Amino acid sequence: MLSRVTPKSPEECMEMPDVRAGVDAIDTAIMDLLAQRFAYMEAAARIKSDRDAVRDERRKKEVIDNALSRASELGVPASLVAELWDRLVEASIAYEFDRWDELNANG
Template sequence: MLSDTMHDRPPRIELCQPPEPGSGSVEAIDQQILFLLSQRFGLAREHDQVALQNDDARTAQLASIRRKAFELGIPVSLVTDFWDRMLDASAAMREQARKT
């Protein structure tokens, strides 16, 4: 079983290669998602996003994400839960980076 602590080490962007464009398979899309997450966590670790540590800013960002998920016709609760956890993981990675 995987650990819930997904921020045990920094993202390894150098190991991620962009997926082949245009294949359209679910597996290719999954690889794209992983590649983008690696990029996002790398940037979040490097940049201090103080605004997102503010509850009002976080609430506003999550509301924006919910609206976009609804517009795209994807499960709003799933996206919101994912985004909330991603913001927590990003904050933990930034904190970890500060300590090293």
């Protein structure tokens, strides 16, 4: 059985393999979080009784604004976060529409 080794912090990295191990660990965590996020989109599709409720521009703006606020706190470039979160939210909405349609295909 393979165990997950906690990577070194960026400050502890002295060689590129250490940096790459840290990036790989973060990429794995991001993928795990994306899977969880899309599970919530599946739940939203199941809960919403009206297809028109899937797209909520007010909520989209709120999600992106929250991400931009957090990015500012962490020193992450706002332009990058704005683009990534817009794409993430749009992909989430598209997924939710697909799931809503599948769940409601029979009436």
